[in-house]
Amino acid sequence: MASIVDKIVLNIPDRLLRYLRKIGSVADQKSVTAYTVGGFVRDLLLSNEDQLKSNELDLDIVIENHAIDVAKKVADDFKASINVHQQFGTAKVITKENFQIDFVTARRETYQTLGALPSVVFSSIREDLYRRDFSINAVAMSILPIDFGNLLDYTDGLRDLETALIRVLHDQSYRDDPTRIFRAIRYEKRYNFQICQTDQGLIQDVIDHSYLDHISGQRIRNEFNRIFSEDLAWKTLQRMEDFVLFSAIVPCWELPQDFSRTWQDAIQAIDWSKKHLPDDHIDQDAVLWMALLNEETTDAVSHRLAFEKRLQEKLDSRNRLMIDQTKLSSSSKPSQVYHLLNSYPLEVLIFSLWHNKHSWQKEKIEDYLLRLRNVQPKVTGDDLIQRGHKPSPEMAKTLWNSFARQLDELRD
Ligand code: CTP
Secondary structure, three states: OOOOHHHHHHHOOHHHHHHHHHHHHHHOOOOOHHHHHEEEHHHOOOHHHHHOOOOOEEEEEEEOOOOHHHHHHHHHEEEEEEOOOOHOOEEEEEOOOOOOOEEEEEEEOOOOOOOOOOEEEOHHHHHHHHOOOOOOHHOOOEHHHOOOOOEEEOOOOHHHHHOOEEEEEEOOOHOOHHHHHHHHHHHHHHHEEOOOOOHHHHHHHHHHOHHHHHOHHHHHHHHHHHHOOOOOOOHHHHHHHHHOOOHHHOOOOOOOHHHHHHHHHHHHHHHHHHHHOOOOOHHHHHHHHHHHHOOOOOHHHHHOOOOHHHHHHHHEEEEEEHHHHOOOOOOOOOOHHHHHHHOOOOHHHHHHHHHHOOOHHHHHHHHHHHHHHHHHOOOOOOHHHHOOOOHHHHHHHHHHHHHHHHHHHOOO
């Protein structure tokens, strides 16, 4: 019977095996130990082929001492680029295939202030595994030539992978780093696991004691971005509401009543845009945010999560469009439709195309997106200037009138 070591080594895709063996032999030459840890080992043990095949897959390597030395040699040998953080004992190697390998020196972490990032002391692999979030992420696999594939499992991660449980390694874990709440829920839905009873209580306690208030908007936003890229993002978001997590972030925020439909609309809008507007850049996250926010919550959430200005403007304009589109009627002329919709970002329009109860409003928005916005004016400002006109409000009016006539004369 194949041992668990043989089984997981067989599961490693070839392109990765090459890197892992190489890193292991460099570590061996430098007389240090080397392990791969975290998501990669977890997905190997779960035989999660989708995750392992993902192009975005990255490797986390822990070296007991001097990770940077090993990383530099690996980067040299593979002619890969490298970013070194001397102070943290870490390095990121990016291979020609755009494959990311994070090297860290084994460390212990202590959390000195609430919500802040931890301070770091170099240490052993054992302590490195104990500082991690969940038992399922704290299994290490040796990559040294002598025992390649051997597992270190000090925290019963294998058992929890077997019984499908999410479990932190100590009672303070969610308090030390409340972003682990989002991570726990994300893994629960991604792998169809269960957050264990004790952890559910610990999470509730952290929420009830407002520990999330100590986390920066940027860190919370990063967690949402990671959730948005999950296949089952909507289930993850719904599960967050079981813990009343939205109002713990911003008091007035909760999932909309018809959330699963609204989310579906946003997904369909994105899919539609990929098919019908392939040359336009669509900020997909902006469309997804529209499904999570409404007029009452947009400002407060934008502020708390420190949204960048561009995203904030898109979300604000969605609230304006809700009012503006009521000015459309089934008999609105193309020029009126153009005039009304022309100032709106594409994300807002595609969301409204799908999240709209009125079929004639949808028709008008679709006509604008697919046809009207691509019409080139027959007469331009340059033409008028060449004919001796001076730029003026009257000239702008003449131009618009000519363009409006052109739009209204288009054939269906
Ligand atoms: N980690 C942690 N606490 C956090 C974030 C990360 O302990 N708040 C540790 C975990 O051991 C995790 C590793 O750092 O496995 C790498 O983190 P990350 O890249 O975020 O997660 P992955 O395990 O790669 O999982 P995913 O598939 O979600 O990317």
